[in-house]
Amino acid sequence: MSSGARRVLVTGATGFVGTHAIPALRARGFEVHALGRARPEASTVAFHPVDLLDAGAVRAAVQAVRASHLLHLAWYAEPGLYWRAAANLDWVAASLALVRAFREAGGGRAVVAGTCAEYAWGPERLSEDAPCVPATLYGAAKDGTRRILAAYAGETGLSLAWGRLFFLYGPGERPGRLVGDAIRALASGARFATSPGYQRRDFSHVADAAGAFAALVESDVAGPVNVGSGAAVPVRAILERIGALTGRPDLIDFGARPLPASEPAGIEAAVTRLRDAVGFRPRYDLDAGLRQTFAALGPKP
Template sequence: MRILLTGASGFVGRHALAALVRMGAEVHAVSRRRPPVPGDYAWHEGDLLVAGEAGRVMEEVRPDRVLHLAWCVEHGKFWNDPANLAWTAATLELAEAARRSGVGRFVGVGTCFEYDWPEEGLCDEFSTPLAGHTLYDTSKDATRRLLAAFFEDAGIGFSWARLFFLYGPDESPGRLVSSIARSLLSEEPALCSRGLSVRDFMDVRDCGHALAVLALSGVAGPINIATGEGTSVAEIATMMGEMAGRPDLIRLGSLPERTNEAARIVAATGRLKDELGFKSARTIEQGLREALSFWRGAVRGA
């Protein structure tokens, strides 16, 4: 099974790459920078935002399947980054190149922000309505709709993975888990809101593994990549404070609440568990302990 993986050096991509290699796939990774991942795979330097690059890489690799992760994801910027429009266009160019080269299956990656989040209950792939909130998720959903129509007409298998709230090794320092970890390990106050919002947090390594399983499967349509369990931000912060032995540094309520914040965003994971046969390997407690360990090494090495 020859797989073309885009965005292979990114936060999620490197873990999908590692999982595909472990599973024995012939992986061809394309990215601007060489992925920091050991193992037996081919790396192709490329920027899919450059016109014609998708066709060049596709012609060179001739993959059986594509797992497309590349997109603009700079922390704090990607929500309304105009580059979302460029990535929509680049993804459509990649899809056409895939059709020309005879690809049999294409897996794209979206976001839980595509959903019109229910006040109670779970975000279900087929029963929960969709709604645009930012340019990022609006672009993602528009891309999904276009790809679904295109691949159906072309007779190419298509799946769309919606990711929820990821944390873990190498995440941006400004994200929730990493910022709390860095504050605790630097023996500085970890400033938080009251943390009442409930989210579906997943270790990025489990997410990468799930995406690899999805790429090698025949599961079609939208599918949530998540744990199906809700944890409040306050619970995350409190657990991390206790794990680090510094609960006194957790300052809940020291930051203002975000406006228009959804109270609950948790995934329905029936398709993931029953159709894909996947379950996260790590509990939230284990994942947070390992995140603290990662940042302990990073802070000491800084």
């Protein structure tokens, strides 16, 4: 693959991460082509309407674009439902068909979005070589897809990286996510019921996650790469910061919801590969990211 080949095909371009990935890819000099059912708002993107679950239509579109790079972000992601949904099986098949079509059309570098739910949660700090023993259908579907694609890449010479996403927040959050729900509730004067909040989670601003994927696309790093901040913090501390930003810490009901016994005490990404091999550094720390998110989601003057 020549260094001048700079056409990237993006799925999930209108999603939470994809919306932010487009400008990050453009900033790195890529010509961006989006594949999916909804047209991205960015006017700099070439849009190819297709149902990603239609393997024949996807193959035709991929052959027409003839991209050198692929960033596959699309998956079923309905909050609260995706963990156990049978639709995960559809997306395993769709992902395998997409990557195969991309490679057979001459594509050389593919980056696919995975999840920290592939890991066996338990060790608090998770490196890429930690055991993958997913506890949900979603995690198993992602893990199985990775294993098959890694074997396929080995057989065909495809350069393949797998970005394991940890927890996200930021502008564009759909209802059902912690940070956005808390900001909207407290800013409107509504009470926010939550667990005691002592569990530690690794949260990244979505623009940083998108920037990490763009850097991964441009790199030649292969295999799994954690996409996280590398610094887990108590959920309680995040909500306390949101309470301060909204001026309504009194509306947070800590302990109103029980924390399921299956929830681990901590989930944190080891980000050595992302930092040192890919060369990515995040733009936002937690305080700056929450302020920016509050400015985007909070009340408008």
